[in-house]
Amino acid sequence: xxxxxxxxxxxxxxxxxxxxxxxxxxxxxxxxxxxxxxxxxxxxxxxxxxxxxxxxxxxxxxxxxxxxxxxxxxxxxxxxxxxxxxxxxxxxxxxxxxxxxxxxxxxxxxxxxxxxxxxxxxxxxxxxxxxxxxxxxxxxxxxxxxxxxxxxxxxxxxxxxxxxxxxxxxxxxxxxxxxxxxxxxxxxxxxxxxxxxxxxxxxxxxxxxxxxxxxxxxxxxxxxxxxxxxxxxxxxxxxxxxxxxxxxxxxxxxxxxxxxxxxxxxxxxxxxxxxxxxxxxxxxxxxxxxxxxxxxxxxxxxxxxxxxxxxxx
Amino acid sequence: xxxxxxxxxxxxxxxxxxxxxxxxxxxxxxxxxxxxxxxxxxxxxxxxxxxxxxxxxxxxxxxxxxxxxxxxxxxxxxxxxxxxxxxxxxxxxxxxxxxxxxxxxxxxxxxxxxxxxxxxxxxxxxxxxxxxxxxxxxxxxxxxxxxxxxxxxxxxxxxxxxxxxxxxxxxxxxxxxxxxxxxxxxxxxxxxxxxxxxxxxxxxxxxxxxxxxxxxxxxxxxxxxxxxxxxxxxxxxxxxxxxxxxxxxxxxxxxxxxxxxxxxxxxxxxxxxxxxxxxxxxxxxxxxxxxxxxxxxxxxxxxxxxxxxxxxxxxxxxxxxxxxxxxxxxxxxxxxxxxxxxxxxxxxxxxxxxxxxxxxxxxxxxxxxxxxxxxxxxxxxxxxxxxxxxxxxxxxxxxxxxxxxxxxxxxxxxxxxxxxxxxxxxxxxxxxxxxxxxxxxxxxx
Numbered sequence: 227x228x229x230x231x232x233x234x235x236x237x238x239x240x241x242x243x244x245x246x247x248x249x250x251x252x253x254x255x256x257x258x259x260x261x262x263x264x265x266x267x268x269x270x271x272x273x274x275x276x277x278x279x280x281x282x283x284x285x286x287x288x289x290x291x292x293x294x295x296x297x298x299x300x301x302x303x304x305x306x307x308x309x310x311x312x313x314x315x316x317x318x319x320x321x322x323x324x325x326x327x328x329x330x331x332x333x334x335x336x337x338x339x340x341x342x343x344x345x346x347x348x349x350x351x352x353x354x355x356x357x358x359x360x361x362x363x364x365x366x367x368x369x370x371x372x373x374x375x376x377x378x379x380x381x382x383x384x385x386x387x388x389x390x391x392x393x394x395x396x397x398x399x400x401x402x403x404x405x406x407x408x409x410x411x412x413x414x415x416x417x418x419x420x421x422x423x424x425x426x427x428x429x430x431x432x433x434x435x436x437x438x439x440x441x442x443x444x445x446x447x448x449x450x451x452x453x454x455x456x457x458x459x460x461x462x463x464x465x466x467x468x469x470x471x472x473x474x475x476x477x478x479x480x481x482x483x484x485x486x487x488x489x490x491x492x493x494x495x496x497x498x499x500x501x502x503x504x505x506x507x508x509x510x511x512x513x514x515x516x517x518x519x520x521x522x523x524x525x526x527x528x529x530x531x532x533x534x535x536x537x538x539x
Numbered sequence: 540x541x542x543x544x545x546x547x548x549x550x551x552x553x554x555x556x557x558x559x560x561x562x563x564x565x566x567x568x569x570x571x572x573x574x575x576x577x578x579x580x581x582x583x584x585x586x587x588x589x590x591x592x593x594x595x596x597x598x599x600x601x602x603x604x605x606x607x608x609x610x611x612x613x614x615x616x617x618x619x620x621x622x623x624x625x626x627x628x629x630x631x632x633x634x635x636x637x638x639x640x641x642x643x644x645x646x647x648x649x650x651x652x653x654x655x656x657x658x659x660x661x662x663x664x665x666x667x668x669x670x671x672x673x674x675x676x677x678x679x680x681x682x683x684x685x686x687x688x689x690x691x692x693x694x695x696x697x698x699x700x701x702x703x704x705x706x707x708x709x710x711x712x713x714x715x716x717x718x719x720x721x722x723x724x725x726x727x728x729x730x731x732x733x734x735x736x737x738x739x740x741x742x743x744x745x746x747x748x749x750x751x752x753x754x755x756x757x758x759x760x761x762x763x764x765x766x767x768x769x770x771x772x773x774x775x776x777x778x779x780x781x782x783x784x785x786x787x788x789x790x791x792x793x794x795x796x797x798x799x800x801x802x803x804x805x806x807x808x809x810x811x812x813x814x815x816x817x818x819x820x821x822x823x824x825x826x827x828x829x830x831x832x833x834x835x836x837x838x839x840x841x842x843x844x845x846x847x848x849x850x851x852x853x854x855x856x857x858x859x860x861x862x863x864x865x866x867x868x869x870x871x872x873x874x875x876x877x878x879x880x881x882x883x884x885x886x887x888x889x890x891x892x893x894x895x896x897x898x899x900x901x902x903x904x905x906x907x908x909x910x911x912x913x914x915x916x917x918x919x920x921x922x923x924x925x926x927x928x929x930x931x932x933x934x935x936x937x938x939x940x941x942x943x944x945x946x947x948x949x950x951x952x953x954x955x956x957x958x959x960x961x962x963x964x965x966x967x968x969x970x971x972x973x974x975x976x977x978x979x980x981x982x983x984x
Binding site for chain 2: 288289290291371372374375376377378379383386391392394395396397398399482484485486487488499502503504505
């Protein structure tokens with residue numbers, strides 16, 4: 227009976243609102259303070275520009291003179307902008323190529339450097355593969371521009387040594403986009419390798435040991451244990467690399483300047499050119515909103531599709 | 540001191556956050572300490588006015604000017620910064636400049652060339668200098684008597700002097716004298732035709748796809764200034780004479796482009812300009828001839844490269860013409876200290892600043908007195924005099940107000956000719972179809 231009384235008192239006490247402890251209050255403050263810089267950044271550099279773009283779509287604005295009302299002129303213009311469709315097609319090819327190759331290569335490299343090997347070699351390989359990620363995109367693109375020049379370029383010189391003709395890497399419409407993809411994959415796959423490596427190292431060894439006892443070979447281990455268990459990592463990697471590929475700007479700008487013609491021009495460059503070369507902020511906002519809509523749709527589609535292939539333990 | 544027991548509410552937290560943000564904003568927006576002048580100039584005075592000038596030239600051109608400003612311009616702290624970005628040329632320069640001004644950046648003194656002058660004037664970024672000149676007889680006299688009328692008028696809009704001329708350029712042929720000698724070629728006397736030029740190209744080129752390849756010539760392949768060097772020597776231009784419409788369907792434009800395309804695709808004496816660094820290749824002896832203005836002497840001086848000389852561009856039709864473009868310094872309408880900015884304009888356009896530029900291998904000075912100094916000939920090859928001599932038959936580079944729009948259009952279409960993907964006629968038709976509406980937009984205001 228005494229026990230029952232104590233229990234009831236405890237329950238009553240628990241049901242009443244408790245004054246928060248000093249620790250809890252401090253934690254709350256600390257939490258908000260930690261989040262504040264990110265929130266300020268998010269509001270200033272993401273939310274406000276999006277809202278500004280939504281407003282600018284309905285204006286003619288050249289940055290220096292007062293904006294004028296444009297109605298839906300900027301939106302209707304999108305339909306007749308054939309250059310934009312060409313550039314979206316380039317962007318789509320770049321996104322598919324870069325996302326696919328970055329993820330496949332990133333995963334393969336992660337599997338490779340995750341194998342048992344002397345630690346010196348492991349650190350050397352991981353550092354070497356990751357190193358391009360740390361270096362400025364534009365400066366590396368300048369180097370690649372020299373490497374890929376058709377006449378007297380290093381790559382063509384090496385190809386010539388094995389009897390292959392010079393490839394117009396940067397000057398041909400057929401090759402310029404491929405060159406941009408090659409550069410992006412070389413630059414970015416190290417980052418994805420690190421992400422996949424983290425995913426691989428989170429898989430308990432016991433799963434592999436149990437499967438090996440059951441007689442699974444290496445391919446089966448990879449297919450039935452590694453792939454399902456890194457699917458959340460792969461999902462994350464694909465989402466960020468896809469969005470990143472849509473936003474590629476600096477490497478293509480330096481490597482090919484979007485040429486020849488529009489052959490390697492991507493949508494981020496087009497938005498920039500409309501905004502800061504043509505000073506058509508309204509129309510640039512309209513184009514950027516199409517990109518925003520595409521990215522939202524693709525991301526939602528990926529989240530929906532992920533239900534089928536992403537497995538959480 | 541007892542601590543309150545209650546939890547911080549969301550509203551209080553938001554209030555706190557707003558306070559922190561406001562505090563950060565106040566700190567961020569408070570005036571920065573006066574910028575230190577570059578180039579080791581004396582420490583700025585606390586009461587002095589900050590004047591910021593922006594330029595397309597390497598900022599070290601004005602290192603000595605900063606020291607002079609510290610000595611001569613009491614009450615002014617001068618800073619000269621670079622506005623260039625990437626390979627944009629004057630169109631990219633104008634875009635960057637306008638974006639900086641629109642972003643609220645302080646720019647008091649602006650360097651711009653004729654290619655961007657129309658745009659900047661249309662955007663009301665430049666203060667006409669006429670009132671300053673009217674009140675400054677020395678500056679007016681220098682402008683009238685020591686600056687060629689062509690250069691002076693290039694920097695006028697609707698009869699108003701928008702910039703004070705500082706330097707100008709034309710395009711001449713640089714050639715490697717050692718290779719000419721080795722090939723037994725006598726340099727042209729300056730009256731060579733395109734056929735003469737092609738003959739020289741075929742004699743000096745050594746292209747087989749190997750590491751020893753030596754190209755006879757390379758041209759920019761883009762940019763109004765570089766292409767006009769060829770168009771003007773065939774009595775044509777991509778725009779009509781009044782810069783109001785496309786002239787791309789003129790057969791002489793096609794003839795000019797076909798000649799250049801043939802150098803790459805048929806005669807194989809020139810590389811595709813895409814990705815090609817002609818400055819480095821000329822220095823390395825892998826390129827025998829190139830077309831450039833005086834500023835290309837700068838890299839040659841730095842590398843102590845002396846086996847080269849200059850000649851006029853080869854000619855095909857019409858009167859002898861050389862493309863020319865002038866730049867100058869002007870006062871920004873956004874400057875809160877226009878009188879001080881004007882003083883800086885004079886300093887940066889003066890004899891000493893011009894001489895600094897000459898000695899670094901930069902542009903041709905706008906001041907005739909400086910071009911006639913021994914230093915001008917000293918910092919250049921034996922035929923340096925042709926830079927200034929050509930002024931009498933200089934023709935202005937086409938520079939309509941929408942220069943920053945039309946130059947990229949032309950560049951995009953030229954590229955499809957150089958790589959052989961389109962015939963000259965196809966590319967020109969496509970370029971014309973894009974260019975003409977832009978010119979019509981310009982006419983409609």
